[in-house]
Amino acid sequence: MAELKVVHYLNQFFGQVGDEDEADLPPQRKEGAVGPGKALNQALEDKAEIVRTIIAGDDYFNENKEAAQEKIREFLQQEDVDIVAAGPAFNAGRYGMACGGVAEVADELGLPFVSGIYPENPGYEMYKQYGYFIETGDSVGSMRQGISDMADLIFRYFETDGSPGKPKEAGYLPRGIRKNFFREERGARRAVDMLVKKINEEEFETEYPMPSFDRVEPKPAVKDLGEALVAVVTTGGIVPKGNPDKIEASSASKFGKYKLNGVTDLTSEEFETAHGGYDPTYANQDPDRVLPIDVLRELEEEGKIGKLHEYYYATVGNGTSVSNAKAFGKAIGEELVKDGVQAVILTST
Amino acid sequence: MVKEIEKAGLPVVHVASILPISKTVGANRIVPGKAIPFPLGNPKVSKEEEKKLRKKIVEKSLEALSTDIEDQTVFKW
Amino acid sequence: MKLNLERVNVKEVKFGRENSFQDGVVTIDKEGLLSEIEHDDRIESLEVDIVRPGEEVRIMPVKDVVEPRAKVDGEGIFPGFIGKEDLAGTGRSRVLEGMTVMTTGNVVGFQEGIIDMKGPGAQYTPFSQTINVVITCEVPENTEEHIHEEILRVLGLKAASYIGRIGLEAEPDNVEEYEFKPLSEAAKENDDLPLVGYVYMLQSQGLLHDTYVYGIDAKEIIPTFISPTKVMDGAIVSGNCVSACDKNSTFLHQNNPVIEELYRRHGEDFNFVGAILTNENVTLQDKERSSTLVAEMAENIGLDAAIISEEGFGNPDTDLILNCKKLEKKGIKTVLITDEYAGRDGASQSLADASAEADAVVTSGNANETIKLPPMERVIGHQKYADSIAGGFEGSLKEDGSIEVELQAITGSTDQLGYTRLSSEGY
Known part of the structure; x- marks a missing residue:
């Protein structure tokens, strides 16, 4: 029996339970290592061993985050465990979000967490401060390298007593945490050195990289809207009455996806706003004022748009962090593309 | 959010009441909303008038979606 | 315009019957100092202490720190307050290096600072390495806070100026010459070298967040091109009660x-031509105007590059970014100096504003990181403010x-x- 005990989290697919049809699976446990866990176990040699694998469906985790986290918390508390591992999740958005959700639980329980992820996976941006993520490629093709990097980081974590060092040295993706230290030279001298390099067009390294402000090239126009599948998305918090997903009034941590089949008009009996940042009276009286379904149905009828997509997406833009908003946008965008949508109307309050 | 959806490969029109925010978050096609609590409405006018306004804004949004652009563009109605 | 800074190394400071300087020892006539600085009849009490590096002393809440300096050729330090305008920035200035004047007393704003001369806190403040003449000044409780601030500010300047004159007896240990040349000359000099300037941002949000230039409140100025030698002679004076970590005390100016x-x-690497002073006011209109004028002035001077330093945090981050963007847009390369407010865990966004143009930033650390300061044998000032000063919180001050x-x-x-560092x- 190895000294260090590892609990490993996998989704339904890598946990070998099933495909998308099992995506609704609530968290469950299996003895020992499963799937990629077997390779990880090997890479961990005799120093650490996976004692338990927790498996959950990606949809279940994302749609019932709190319940999933609660269950995983319970599992972890019952276990004699030194470190939690997850994935790698590559660029699978929902899997990455689930691994991140597990990181959050581990962090709360004071357990170290190691996973592998593709840097553009929204799970990384959203949960990076809760654990250590090594960088993988965007597909399962990078599994072998990912597993070996995860094992190395686990070794390093324990060898350094929980201070593995800087991201580059230790081989993990930056966690977005700023730490103070004393540099060799005073600030003013460093500033002048940097200025000279900048003037001479030599390479220099900023001490505080600005948060990124990437722009996106405008997509070409839709040629024939009369044939196109159009979707609507809102940050104005329009949800079915009762707010079934409990989207927060501010600092939203999630978005909702709701059926529009048979809906020709948003009425105050069936819909309302969950947004806490503006006076809800008008939106509650007539939710079309934020999400114009009545007019879109007419335009659909008139042939100005081909078809209105059968779902709409909603979240609350009030105080919601950039990283959350980004993650929502990415997840929604991917789903819409998959569903064959060709154009999107996004409304904001 | 706008940017990420567009990145996924779809043209997006952003109907937004606060233009500077829309510009800052990187929307490319922008249609101004009426007001924060009712971007696509106006409770001060009759139901019919209000719906006409809403239709005008949505039609403008469709126009934005079917227009090729180079840079951030505001489509006023 | 030429200035000789004549530095005198101070090894010890003590009180004595007469002001004198001998073998690195500054002797201060305490009574003389007190009568010189008791400039306002609202001053209720004054105490003076000398503290040295390594002593187990805590000084708090510290209002300002000032370096004793004097003009060899007459009155000229702190123009607009004490000195004569025509001398500032030229001639000879005597500097007592290794010592400061520090002001404390009942807190003025909520944002005065702590200085520990020993222990883990000492490495974070430059003033644990200097011999400090600490003046504790109390005023009646009902004194309006702007007046209270002014009393302490002027008192610090007067004390530094008084002690500075003791240095006139000394033989300088080293002399540095600084020159501010006419632009037309400076631009032609070493003609292959780029022209570099300094955009010097001054805290000016009002409500005790003020800085003075030649005695003028900086929020009333429009950006000004100034000789750096004038700054050395005290043309800029702190009237700030912003967070202690990043308010520029008069000493630092x-x-x-x-x-x-x-x-x-x-x-060698460039021609340094001078400093553009600018402010950090509270309305967007003010910020836009000042940053536009800074950029235009920089362009007019013909700058190729500039360093921009901020003072404070929060909405001044916008001034910093505006200055950066507008200079870069004119093709003037910039390096920024700022600090960070990334939360106690370091996980939050550090600045209130940001821009892709700000690609060269020097940071002086995360001000939100916490530190435990052990009890000190002696406290000068008032420790009771630990919970309420900026950076403190409920329970900051422990029983021990x-x-x-x-x-x-x-x-x-x-x-x-x-x-x-x-x-x-x-x-």
């Missing part, structure tokens, strides 16, 4: 390290006299003129 470092490489605070509460800890990096 007098010893502005950006100016020193720019002069150090002047003529130890204090847990953010670095924000330590004077000069994340100074944005780049005087210290503290910085931060991403994990």
Whole structure:
């Protein structure tokens, strides 16, 4: 029996339970290592061993985050465990979000967490401060390298007593945490050195990289809207009455996806706003004022748009962090593309 | 959010009441909303008038979606 | 315009019957000093102490720190307050190096600082390394706070000026010459070298967040081109009660390290032509106007590159970014100096504003990081403010006299003129 005990989290697919049809699976446990866990176990040699694998469906985790986290918390508390591992999740958005959700639980329980992820996976941006993520490629093709990097980081974590060092040295993706230290030279001298390099067009390294402000090239126009599948998305918090997903009034941590089949008009009996940042009276009286379904149905009828997509997406833009908003946008965008949508109307309050 | 959806490969029109925010978050096609609590409405006018306004804004949004652009563009109605 | 800075190394400071300087020892006539600085009849009490590096002493809440300096050729230090305008920035200035004047007393704003002369807090403040003449000044409780601020501010200047004159007896240990040339000459000099300037941002949000230029409130100025030698003679005076970590005390203005470092490489890597003073006001209109004028002035001077230093945090981050963007847009390369407010865990966004153009930033550390300061044998001032000063929180002051605070509460800890070596990096 190895000294260090590892609990490993996998989704339904890598946990070998099933495909998308099992995506609704609530968290469950299996003895020992499963799937990629077997390779990880090997890479961990005799120093650490996976004692338990927790498996959950990606949809279940994302749609019932709190319940999933609660269950995983319970599992972890019952276990004699030194470190939690997850994935790698590559660029699978929902899997990455689930691994991140597990990181959050581990962090709360004071357990170290190691996973592998593709840097553009929204799970990384959203949960990076809760654990250590090594960088993988965007597909399962990078599994072998990912597993070996995860094992190395686990070794390093324990060898350094929980201070593995800087991201580059230790081989993990930056966690977005700023730490103070004393540099060799005073600030003013460093500033002048940097200025000279900048003037001479030599390479220099900023001490505080600005948060990124990437722009996106405008997509070409839709040629024939009369044939196109159009979707609507809102940050104005329009949800079915009762707010079934409990989207927060501010600092939203999630978005909702709701059926529009048979809906020709948003009425105050069936819909309302969950947004806490503006006076809800008008939106509650007539939710079309934020999400114009009545007019879109007419335009659909008139042939100005081909078809209105059968779902709409909603979240609350009030105080919601950039990283959350980004993650929502990415997840929604991917789903819409998959569903064959060709154009999107996004409304904001 | 706008940017990420567009990145996924779809043209997006952003109907937004606060233009500077829309510009800052990187929307490319922008249609101004009426007001924060009712971007696509106006409770001060009759139901019919209000719906006409809403239709005008949505039609403008469709126009934005079917227009090729180079840079951030505001489509006023 | 030429200025000779004549530095005198101070090894010890003590009180005595007469003012004198001998073998590195400054002797101060305490009574003479007191009568000189008791300038306002609202001053209720004055006490003077001398503290030295390594002593188990805590000084708090510290209002300002000033370096004793004097003009060899007459009155000229702190123009607009004490000195004569025509002398500032020229001639000879005598500097008592290694000592300061420090003002304390009942707190003025909520943002005065802590200075520990020993222990873990000492490494975060430059003033644990100097011999400090600490003046504790109390005024009646009902004194209006702007008046209270002014009384302490002027008192510090008067004391530094009085003690500075003791240095006139000394033989300088070294002399540095600084020159501010006419632009037309400066531009032609070493003609292959780029022209570099310094955009010097001054805290001017009002409500005790003020800085004075030649005695004028900086929020009333429009950007001004100034000789760096005038800054050395005290043309800029702090009237600030902003967070202690990154308010530029008058000492730091007098010893502005950006100016020193720019002069150090002047003529080798670039021609340093001077400083543009600008403010950090509270309305967007003010910010736009000041930053536009800064950029236009920089363009007019013909700058190729500039260092921009911020003072404070929050909405001044916008001034910093506006200055950066507008200069870069004119093709003037910039390096910024700022500190960070990334939360106690370091996980939050560090600045209130940001821009892709700001690709060269020097950081002087995360002001939100916390530190435990053990109890000290002696406290000058009032420890009771530990919970309420910026960087303190409920429960900061423990029963045993130890204090847990953010670095924000330590004077000069994340100074944005780049005087210290503290910085931060991403994990």
